Amino acid sequence: MSQAITTDPDKLKMFSFQVFTKLEGAVTAGMIHLGDRLGLYEAMKGAGVPLTTHQLAAALQLHERWVREWAYNQAAARIIECDAEERFSLSPEAAAVLASPEHPAYGMGMFHRLPQTMATLDDMPESFRTGVGYNYDSHGCAGAIGIERSFEPWNKSFLLPVVLPALDGVVQRLADGARVADVGCGAGGAVLLMAGAFPKSTFAGYDISQHALDRAATKLAESGVANASFHDPRIDPLESDHSVDFITTFDCIHDMTHPQQMMEALRAAIAPDGTWLLVDIKAHDTFMENARKNPMAPLMYGISVLSCMSSAMSAPDGAGLGTLGFSENTARQMAANAGFTRFRKLDIEHSVNAFYEVRP
Numbered sequence: 001m002s003q004a005i006t007t008d009p010d011k012l013k014m015f016s017f018q019v020f021t022k023l024e025g026a027v028t029a030g031m032i033h034l035g036d037r038l039g040l041y042e043a044m045k046g047a048g049v050p051l052t053t054h055q056l057a058a059a060l061q062l063h064e065r066w067v068r069e070w071a072y073n074q075a076a077a078r079i080i081e082c083d084a085e086e087r088f089s090l091s092p093e094a095a096a097v098l099a100s101p102e103h104p105a106y107g108m109g110m111f112h113r114l115p116q117t118m119a120t121l122d123d124m125p126e127s128f129r130t131g132v133g134y135n136y137d138s139h140g141c142a143g144a145i146g147i148e149r150s151f152e153p154w155n156k157s158f159l160l161p162v163v164l165p166a167l168d169g170v171v172q173r174l175a176d177g178a179r180v181a182d183v184g185c186g187a188g189g190a191v192l193l194m195a196g197a198f199p200k201s202t203f204a205g206y207d208i209s210q211h212a213l214d215r216a217a218t219k220l221a222e223s224g225v226a227n228a229s230f231h232d233p234r235i236d237p238l239e240s241d242h243s244v245d246f247i248t249t250f251d252c253i254h255d256m257t258h259p260q261q262m263m264e265a266l267r268a269a270i271a272p273d274g275t276w277l278l279v280d281i282k283a284h285d286t287f288m289e290n291a292r293k294n295p296m297a298p299l300m301y302g303i304s305v306l307s308c309m310s311s312a313m314s315a316p317d318g319a320g321l322g323t324l325g326f327s328e329n330t331a332r333q334m335a336a337n338a339g340f341t342r343f344r345k346l347d348i349e350h351s352v353n354a355f356y357e358v359r360p
């Protein structure tokens with residue numbers, strides 16, 4: 001027999017409201033995915049004036065009734081604006097986040113892969129029982145494109161002019177001609193950006209996701225860049241010969257099943273005077289600090305279950321660091337354990353990432 005619960009009616013109402021605002025967020029996130037996928041935001045931005053749903057639907061050859069209900073969701077959620085004549089528009093900030101892939105604040109990447117991310121819910125009960133998760137390829141091709149669209153806008157604005165110059169001597173070395181490896185390169189955006197800027201250097205990207213490598217190969221062919229290549233490290237591993245002058249890892253160490261062994265492999269590959277640019281998710285040392293100081297902590301822990309920690313647990317002995325499991329202190333200790341002796345946090349502002357210069 002279930003136990004009777006005594007509740008405070010006001011608190012009950014507030015708690016239910018709190019729970020259902022999460023469902024509202026999830027459903028509105030789905031609508032943002034559709035807005036991006038159907039080109040609704042780009043059409044609104046392109047029009048430059050507020051549009052009726054008839055005008056918006058006609059511009060994209062969509063059915064007006066569906067566009068209207070979508071627009072009502074978006075306006076009710078204050079994602080888009082609605083005037084007294086029910087004409088819809090984007091604020092400049094909404095245009096940046098929703099419809100401007102060249103803007104560093106562009107945010108459609110995670111929404112791009114939302115269906116694939118949420119579809120893993122069906123696999124999760126089994127993972128909770130066995131302990132074994134799924135790597136990035138489980139999110140399919142759209143998963144790789146979503147990651148690419150998440151990180152490239154910021155990188156395109158800041159990697160070359162801000163991040164590389166913050167490292168000691170790296171820009172000069174790249175200009176003179178260096179050997180570079182980007183490990184966990186995803187769709188290869190950072191490799192292609194750097195390879196285009198430093199033609200005397202050679203760049204090798206490594207990733208275990210076939211979808212990401214396929215995407216990188218397509219982009220490489222389109223780019224005309226001649227000094228870059230992409231590899232699956234299980235077939236073509238990074239050599240342990242201290243020959244790589246510059247190593248980069250962007251948002252991937254926390255996703256790896258064996259991050260400590262990876263750091264040891266990086267230490268064996270790097271030249272004695274080389275540099276490792278370690279970019280990873282900003283995190284505090286404890287859950288309590290993350291929960292108190294990071295307003296995005298619920299999102300981060302949820303994405304961890306569905307994506308990052310799942311990847312990091314995709315082998316039975318996976319370390320499972322997870323999205324917020326790789327704080328500066330953890331990274332510093334693990335780098336020291338791998339044999340790196342210098343570790344410097346860079347003064348670079350980013351909404352989710354921290355930047356470190358790590359050296360032998």
Ligand SMILES: C[S@@+](CC[C@H](N)C(=O)[O-])C[C@H]1O[C@@H](n2cnc3c(N)ncnc32)[C@H](O)[C@@H]1O
Nearest residue numbers: 136151184185186206207208209250251252256
């Ligand atoms: C969040 S994505 C980041 C991709 C890319 N660095 C970027 O910034 O767009 C993490 C990537 O790490 C890759 N990865 C995970 N474990 C790996 C390993 N052991 N070796 C190489 N790549 C790995 C995944 O396949 C995935 O593409």
